[in-house]
Amino acid sequence: MTKLKLKHYFGASMAAMLVLNSCSNTKFLQEGQLLYTGAEVNIKNDTLSKKEKSNLAEALEDQLRPKPNSSFLGLRPQLYIYNITKEPKKDKGLRHWLKYRIGEKPVLLGDVDRKFNEDIIVNYSENKGFFNARATSDTISKNKKAKVIYTLTPGARYLISNVNFPVDSTVINSEIQSIKSESLLKAGNPFDLDVIKAERERIDEHLKNRGFYYFSPDNIIVQADSTVLKEPKVELFVKLKNNTPQLAKEPFTINKTIVFPDYNIDDVKVGKYGIPYATDSVEVQDDLYIVDPEKKFNSRIFNRALYFSKGDLYNRKDHNLSLNRLISLGVFKFVKNEFVVSDSLNNQFDAYYLLTPRPFQSLRLETLGKTSSANYTGGEVNLNWTHRNLFKGAEQLKASVYGAFDVQIGGPKDANNIIRVGTNAQLSIPRIVAPFRFRSSSAYVPRTNFDIGYEYLSRTQLYTLHNFTGSFGYLWKENERKEHNLKVLDVTVVAPQNVSDKYLQQIKGDPANGIMPNPSLQRVIDKQLIFGPTYTYTYTNTMLPKKNTMYYKGSVDLAGTLAGILSGADAKAGNQKELFNIPFSQYAKMEHDFRYYRKVGDKSSFASRIIAGIGYPYGNSTTIPYVKQFFVGGSNSIRAFRARTLGPGSYDPTVQNASFFFDQSGDIKLELNAEYRANLYKFLNAAVFADAGNVWLVNEDPERPGGKFSKEFVKEIAVGAGVGLRLDFNILLLRLDLAMPLRVPYFEEDDRWTFDRIDFGDRNWRRDNLILNIAIGYPF
Missing domain, CATH: 3.10.20.310 (membrane protein fhac)
Known part of the structure; x- marks a missing residue:
């Protein structure tokens, strides 16, 4: 099918669907009934500008009731479901669920109280300064549909x-x-x-x-x-x-600040003002009274968290700041604050903090089944233990042990199973541990984090990797929108073991049997030592009730910089240095992730994302470590391509005459995503999306021709598109995205668009081009 024929066929199909759906809904109406399709407000005023009239009309239309039946791309699927579903005999069952839960009862013109809406229009206009406003209304009907036209004559604005x-x-x-x-x-x-x-x-x-x-x-x-x-x-x-x-x-000042860190209403007597009163001794720290008979907490954490002192003038800023810091400690389940007048003559009151701690220790077992667009199916088991008050200062220790396996089922080539077993421990201290003073006025307690971990990864019949990780750094938030994460030292050690002859043969190649050498595979099993600082900055206002919101995350990774400078390392000149008999990596890497969200209506939104990153090896390295490179494809990236099978550049990974696929990676990444999201029914959402991007190399790789970044990079952008369904159950969002490639960068340069190849009736085409992504959560 040619591009032109496909375009005409698609347009005709959409037009037929619109007409069919439009007619099918009205045929269910009784004699004399009209389907209400909405309202329009016209403004009659010569003194207002066109924009002012438009804004006023839009605000007024939002006030009108009832709202017409919801629509999606001009269709009313929920109304149609209601109409075609027979009346259920019981108030339960599938038919009742379809008609009254999924379906939507028709909104008729008879449901509209025009006089009530006219009063609303006039009242809203008066609140905006149009004190002499008058409103009238009329209806327009055609083909069993009707809408109401309201005309507002606002008069002069005061x-x-x-x-x-x-x-x-x-x-x-x-x-x-x-x-x-x-x-x-x-x-x-x-x-x-x-x-x-x-x-x-x-x-x-x-x-x-x-x-x-x-x-x-x-x-x-x-x-x-x-x-x-x-x-x-x-x-x-x-x-x-x-x-x-x-x-x-009257302005009030603080007299005493009293903290009950182990508050339980069932175990504490009630005092004169309805505040718990304990008979045990009270610890006093800098005018702070702490009632903690069992000494469960170190009093220093309250000195850091609370901003009220004796004699301070009350202010709401410090009030909220103290509450937020107590909550962000993560050790208290409930935080309550009360002020009780203790000296009415001098306008003083006492501040009480009633804190109910969470269980200090918890053990959680998690199991997970998963599938990926790379045709891997598997599972994972995690055992997590948490202590929330390790040294009585709200220090959190989290330790986990996990095991996972991935088995490839199907796919264009055979692959090897993956087994992962590991452990991780993280200690988070609710303050900055440093030789310098750090006083934060943020509502969020700054933290010092220590991490250590180990993972055993076995790619059966190929190789085994031992991964050791460790880090030390600080996490702090300026406010609810801005977060900083500085890892002063972030260390990764990768040690290979049990590298099979099969894998070594792919590296060396076997020309006699048609297998070309592939030295880039060696980087996967090289010993690696990566250390240096990393910094991440995050800004987001997506939690705010705004029409347009954004998210930005930027990161910088500087590995081996100081060690490379001091040692005079120069790998290109053959002067590569080692630590502990392992060449250390030296590179600079940064990545930017920007997302923009726009509400289109009450039930729909537009989401977009741009990711750009670059890594540059220098000094002691000629390439970036494989584990630090960029990858694209998969359920959270370019969904029309399987995970890590795209790029770099115009390189074609399908020409590899190997018995397995290895991940394609790059030093430069550019990715763009756009998605229109619409709510069809409470938990059921639909999406239409498009993804584009690729990865490239900084230096030429003879084994991956076309992989280096050049001024022709735009021609090497991969493009995919698709549709999706999302089941949003609040605590869990299950996502199903079906995507197909529209532009393949490793095809011939003048034949990379694939519109002329689309053939939904061809089974082989569907198998090779339709990619189903099943995932948890939104892609971005």
Whole structure:
């Protein structure tokens, strides 16, 4: 099938589906019923700009009820399912589930209360300063479908003429006066109720940080007066309500800070103010009272976590900071804070911290079944032990033992099974352990981490690798968006064993039997010593309720830099140095991962990602260690290609006349991904995606021609696309992505696009080109 025919066939199919689905939903309507397809708001106003009208109309349309039946690409599949499913006889079973859980009852024009929506439009407009707004409505119907057209005549928008903050002699008024210049209410701006609410919140936040613990935004009133002006303007007066409690007008200071680190409501007596009171002795540390009869915790952790001291003026910033730091220690299940007035004459209260610890030790067994796009199927077992208070200072020790196996089933070539057995231990100390002082004002406790691990990896009939890892470094967060991870020393030692003759034969080659030499395989089994600092910076605002969010992760890896400089190593000149009889690696590597998420509607979004990385060997190395190189392909990368079978550059891995596939790697990586995601039903999501990218080499490799990065790299970009289903059960997201290659970089340069080869009816084509990825979680 030619490209043109395929395009016409696809377009005709989509058009037929749209028409069929459109007609099939309306044929289920009864006589006189009209399917409601939505509403439109028109603005009649000569003083507003086109953009202002558009923004107002969009905001008003969002307020209207009910919403029409949900749609996907112009179709209404949930409504169709409801219509074609017969009425169930019982309130359970498959039919009931399909009709009332998966399906969606039709929204009819008769369900729309036009008068109610007109009132909503007028009320919203008045809140935005259009005090003389009027609204009317009408319907347009065709082919058993109807939509409602609302027309708003807002009139002139009222502007703020002046903002007044009345003065009196109270302490609280003085605080309000001190920040009136920063008011969100500005003369000349439109009257807007949302801005007024934000102004009240601004004043409340300032007062909370100046000791007014009992104050509330509801204690502020903003009065608008338009009677004294002939033009459409209002004068605003910002002041306290007359019924504001006296307690809310007084700033409070901290008297005592009392911590109950082993709080349990069932085991502690209740004191005068409903606060637990213990009869045991109280430990006092720098005006901090700690009630811990069993001495489960070292008092120093509370000195670091709590920011209130005796005599301090209460402020909400330190209040929240202390709570967040206690939570981030990871040792407490519940953190509760209460303030009790202890001296009403001097406006003092005591701060109580009621902390319920988590079990200090836990043991967890995990089992995992998995499959990969490289035709590997296997399983993994993990046994994890955690101690959350090792030295009574909230130090966390995590130790794990694991075993895993992967067996290749099918695929274009035979491969060897993989067995992994290993152990790992991590000690995390909730402070910076260093010869210098480090005082963090972040809500997150900084940590010093020590890691050590070992893994035995056996690729049966080929080789065995012993991997030893260790690291020491610091992890800290500036805030919820910015995180730093500095490993002062990150060490990896790889020692090979039991390298088979079969594998050595692939390295040396056997021209007589058509097997060409492949020296690059030697790097996999070389002894490796990698050490040096690494740094990772992460920024994300995806946790915020915003329409557009982003994620960025950048990393730098500098291996063997100082050792190479001091020893004068130069591998290219034959002067390669060793440590412990192992040549150490020397390279510089960095990688950037940027992701952008945009909400398209209530039930759909667009996600995109760009990954760019480069590694450069120098000094004691001519190549980057195999375990530190870049790879593409697989369920979280370019999904139309099996994991680690793509690249470098235009090199064709299928020409390897070997009895097994080995992973394709590169020193440079570029990857781009785009995905449209839509919710079909509560837990059922669909996606359409496209992936592109490749890896390249910094230096020429005679055994992998076409692998070096050049100015022609764009021509060597691989492209794939596909569709996916995601089952989101909150605690688990199961993902199924079906992808096919659209551009293959190792085909002839003028024949790399594959549109003319697509043939869904050909079994062999489907086997070689349709890649099913089954994974847990989103790809990015």
